[in-house]
Amino acid sequence: MVDWQRLSVGERTLLERLFWAGGLSRGELAQSVDFSKSKANLAIASLIGRGLIEDSGTQPSSGGRRPELLRLSHGMGVLVGIDIGATSLDVALLAPDMTVLDHHAEPADVRAGPVPVFGRVRDLLRAALARCGVAPERVLGIGVGVPGPVAFDSGMLVNPPLLPGWESFSIRDCLGEEYRAPVFVDNDVNVMALGTHWRLRGRLQNFLVIKIGTGIGCGVICHGTVYRGADGSAGDVGHICVDPQGPLCHCGNAGCVEAMAAGPAIARMAEAAALAGDSPRLKDLLDRNGSLSPVDLGNASRAGDAAANAIVQQAGGQVGRMLAAVVNFFNPSHIFIGGGVANIGPLLLASIRQSVYRRSLALSTRHLDIQYVPQVDSAGVIGSAVLALQETMLAGGRA
Amino acid sequence: MVDWQRLSVGERTLLERLFWAGGLSRGELAQSVDFSKSKANLAIASLIGRGLIEDSGTQPSSGGRRPELLRLSHGMGVLVGIDIGATSLDVALLAPDMTVLDHHAEPADVRAGPVPVFGRVRDLLRAALARCGVAPERVLGIGVGVPGPVAFDSGMLVNPPLLPGWESFSIRDCLGEEYRAPVFVDNDVNVMALGTHWRLRGRLQNFLVIKIGTGIGCGVICHGTVYRGADGSAGDVGHICVDPQGPLCHCGNAGCVEAMAAGPAIARMAEAAALAGDSPRLKDLLDRNGSLSPVDLGNASRAGDAAANAIVQQAGGQVGRMLAAVVNFFNPSHIFIGGGVANIGPLLLASIRQSVYRRSLALSTRHLDIQYVPQVDSAGVIGSAVLALQETMLAGGRA
Numbered sequence: 001m002v003d004w005q006r007l008s009v010g011e012r013t014l015l016e017r018l019f020w021a022g023g024l025s026r027g028e029l030a031q032s033v034d035f036s037k038s039k040a041n042l043a044i045a046s047l048i049g050r051g052l053i054e055d056s057g058t059q060p061s062s063g064g065r066r067p068e069l070l071r072l073s074h075g076m077g078v079l080v081g082i083d084i085g086a087t088s089l090d091v092a093l094l095a096p097d098m099t100v101l102d103h104h105a106e107p108a109d110v111r112a113g114p115v116p117v118f119g120r121v122r123d124l125l126r127a128a129l130a131r132c133g134v135a136p137e138r139v140l141g142i143g144v145g146v147p148g149p150v151a152f153d154s155g156m157l158v159n160p161p162l163l164p165g166w167e168s169f170s171i172r173d174c175l176g177e178e179y180r181a182p183v184f185v186d187n188d189v190n191v192m193a194l195g196t197h198w199r200l201r202g203r204l205q206n207f208l209v210i211k212i213g214t215g216i217g218c219g220v221i222c223h224g225t226v227y228r229g230a231d232g233s234a235g236d237v238g239h240i241c242v243d244p245q246g247p248l249c250h251c252g253n254a255g256c257v258e259a260m261a262a263g264p265a266i267a268r269m270a271e272a273a274a275l276a277g278d279s280p281r282l283k284d285l286l287d288r289n290g291s292l293s294p295v296d297l298g299n300a301s302r303a304g305d306a307a308a309n310a311i312v313q314q315a316g317g318q319v320g321r322m323l324a325a326v327v328n329f330f331n332p333s334h335i336f337i338g339g340g341v342a343n344i345g346p347l348l349l350a351s352i353r354q355s356v357y358r359r360s361l362a363l364s365t366r367h368l369d370i371q372y373v374p375q376v377d378s379a380g381v382i383g384s385a386v387l388a389l390q391e392t393m394l395a396g397g398r399a
Numbered sequence: 400m401v402d403w404q405r406l407s408v409g410e411r412t413l414l415e416r417l418f419w420a421g422g423l424s425r426g427e428l429a430q431s432v433d434f435s436k437s438k439a440n441l442a443i444a445s446l447i448g449r450g451l452i453e454d455s456g457t458q459p460s461s462g463g464r465r466p467e468l469l470r471l472s473h474g475m476g477v478l479v480g481i482d483i484g485a486t487s488l489d490v491a492l493l494a495p496d497m498t499v500l501d502h503h504a505e506p507a508d509v510r511a512g513p514v515p516v517f518g519r520v521r522d523l524l525r526a527a528l529a530r531c532g533v534a535p536e537r538v539l540g541i542g543v544g545v546p547g548p549v550a551f552d553s554g555m556l557v558n559p560p561l562l563p564g565w566e567s568f569s570i571r572d573c574l575g576e577e578y579r580a581p582v583f584v585d586n587d588v589n590v591m592a593l594g595t596h597w598r599l600r601g602r603l604q605n606f607l608v609i610k611i612g613t614g615i616g617c618g619v620i621c622h623g624t625v626y627r628g629a630d631g632s633a634g635d636v637g638h639i640c641v642d643p644q645g646p647l648c649h650c651g652n653a654g655c656v657e658a659m660a661a662g663p664a665i666a667r668m669a670e671a672a673a674l675a676g677d678s679p680r681l682k683d684l685l686d687r688n689g690s691l692s693p694v695d696l697g698n699a700s701r702a703g704d705a706a707a708n709a710i711v712q713q714a715g716g717q718v719g720r721m722l723a724a725v726v727n728f729f730n731p732s733h734i735f736i737g738g739g740v741a742n743i744g745p746l747l748l749a750s751i752r753q754s755v756y757r758r759s760l761a762l763s764t765r766h767l768d769i770q771y772v773p774q775v776d777s778a779g780v781i782g783s784a785v786l787a788l789q790e791t792m793l794a795g796g797r798a
Contacts, residue, residue: 009408149762158762159761159762205629206626206628206629218728220728222621222622222626223621223622223624223626225622227605227621227622228730229605229729229730229731229763230604230605230730230731230732230766230767231730231762231763231765231766232730232762233727233730233760233762233763234728234729234730235728235730236727236728236730236760236762236763237727237728239727239759239760240723240724240727240728241720241723241724241758243643244642244720245644251760253757253758321640321643322724324639324640325639325640325721325724325725325728326724326728328632328635328636328638328639329617329619329633329634329635329636329639329724329725329728329729330628330633330728330729331627331628331629331630331631331632331633331634331635332628332629333629358652359640359652360638361632361635361638361650362558363548363557363558363630363631363632363635364628364630364632364635366630367629367630368629
């Protein structure tokens with residue numbers, strides 16, 4: 001195991017910088033942390049000596065000799081990234097520089113409860129380590145993303161609406177029976193925000209990731225780190241009211257954005273439009289399948305169906321109303337929209353943008369950039385592994 | 400001048416801790432930053448040797464010998480705290496531990512423009528330094544709070560609605576002609592939040608200060624520091640929509656909380672109630688004075704006038720709707736309500752609380768505490784001086 005506590009402040013600064021920036025030459029690394037060349041070289045030599053960083057090869061140069069790129073050493077150990085979805089399960093092994101060494105995905109039903117799901121996770125993890133020839137002692141840290149609210153310090157789920165039976169289950173204890181590495185659990189949208197933060201090389205200090213699926217949630221990056229709030233519930237934007245006269249939400253209040261623009265609301269509006277005769281295409285689909293999904297609506301919208309487009313615009317408008325309030329308060333530089341409903345097509349993004357820009361203050365939106373989350377393979381497990389590495393390093397330094 | 404750059408990381412940590420915690424004994428200080436006794440004693444001796452900290456006397460002890468309390472040294476120099484209100488002007492000198500050495504307040508009209516206002520500020524500052532026998536070179540830093548949006552990095556006001564003519568005026572340059580010390584400018588509610596943060600000894604990491612006056616603004620303390628957002632406009636909550644069917648705001652949108660619950664809206668509702676015959680007391684006042692103010696309404700409400708109480712409850716309900724959205728997103732531990740309208744009486748706070756708790760998620764409000772900003776003498780200038788000292792130290796360490 002790596003003894004993070006034995007690192008000096010300078011060594012830790014270099015190591016963290018290298019993790020966030022990806023491959024850097026010695027000169028770039030020294031410059032990026034504002035160290036003198038001699039101070040940086042001393043710390044780099046020490047980190048290489050401890051097996052924490054290594055040369056990863058060379059990069060194309062505009063002329064002159066090619067500088068060698070440094071990276072976090074693959075010899076240090078592996079990270080485990082686990083991503084639990086409502087209907088899926090991903091387990092991956094990653095190198096400390098987030099190279100994916102092994103990634104297995106399969107369908108799963110979280111409603112079966114945590115015991116069978118994590119029994120399967122443990123089987124898959126054992127198999128992955130065997131495939132890669134990695135001993136369990138070489139796991140540095142384990143990160144787990146789950147589709148529900150988490151008390152981050154304890155790693156326990158709190159009143160998870162999609163995960164009945166998970167509240168009293170300790171993911172940390174379950175994995176701790178088999179691995180000495182620390183285990184960190186967070187909700188899926190915080191993990192998505194952290195993965196996005198890492199893919200963007202840590203360049204953005206204050207931004208939001210919105211996930212629109214069965215519910216609507218938000219991951220908050222503030223001052224360059226995940227912001228979880230006083231009780232760990234920061235980003236719970238699904239129950240922000242966008243219309244006091246709106247429909248009743250399952251939370252008991254009226255006009256929550258989740259009740260008006262998340263997947264189930266969109267499907268309901270699609271079915272209502274079909275039954276009202278507003279869209280022969282949707283009516284046909286409804287007759288054939290007995291129900292409509294956000295995917296059906298997205299297909300109709302992309303095919304130019306007017307009723308479908310009106311529904312997408314209405315949902316985007318409501319999400320935009322919620323975001324306008326958040327933008328006035330938080331003034332982020334970027335908002336990234338993700339989750340299943342984001343696949344509904346470009347009209348959703350256009351409607352969200354229009355609504356935010358109309359309702360937010362000019363100063364807050366002067367440089368605001370709203371776009372879809374970049375689609376990347378293994379995004380979920382990378383986010384979980386970033387969580388694992390970052391928290392393992394931090395925890396090692398704190399103790 | 401203090402050369403902040405020559406401090407070691409350990410010395411800076413101790414100095415900042417001592418600033419936030421107020422008087423601490425050597426043992427308490429060492430413990431609070433998790434230093435060994437010998438490491439702490441070495442750094443303390445060095446800081447005393449440099450004239451940055453000193454013994455401030457003794458505290459009552461439960462028994463045994465009385466430990467001496469350390470504080471930031473009064474010999475280090477003075478901080479200048481300036482607080483510009485819409486109709487007032489405060490200039491103060493403070494010791495590095497925020498002891499007020501001199502405080503002068505007088506009425507002022509910011510609409511007269513920045514040149515006469517800051518001409519007067521310079522006169523008052525010169526007089527204060529003379530009264531205290533302090534040479535201008537001994538000013539460590541100058542903090543200025545202004546009632547309008549500020550681009551913090553440049554210290555310039557941005558589209559200030561209450562301050563026409565101030566946009567192209569550099570407060571920094573104006574004071575820089577006479578003082579070598581760095582000048583920091585921020586909006587009044589950020590300064591209020593920072594002052595509250597200091598008075599609470601830096602114990603709360605994530606909280607909000609709401610100012611309800613002519614407008615409605617919010618200071619955000621996040622991860623223990625003031626959060627200003629990507630463009631410096633974080634906390635601009637006055638234009639969050641609380642009712643899509645609400646009245647038109649001067650910003651062009653409908654139903655902004657500022658248009659429904661700030662001072663002018665409250666005065667308007669009071670006048671309407673008087674004219675409609677709902678309150679003989681308010682009608683009488685209106686006939687005598689030609690107009691009604693939030694203070695008049697507050698007096699009527701405290702005297703039990705039913706129409707006045709209904710208006711206070713309505714305004715509090717709208718502020719609470721806005722805060723419910725912010726609470727769901729930000730999950731603060733505390734919200735402090737300040738500003739002129741906060742003086743309207745306890746019913747306002749009760750109405751805000753009721754509305755927030757009804758509309759926010761249970762997890763976000765489990766430990767949420769909503770109260771009025773503690774009334775403290777010299778709060779504005781202390782906030783400005785905290786800004787000055789904190790930023791001077793940080794800037795000294797950054798360079």
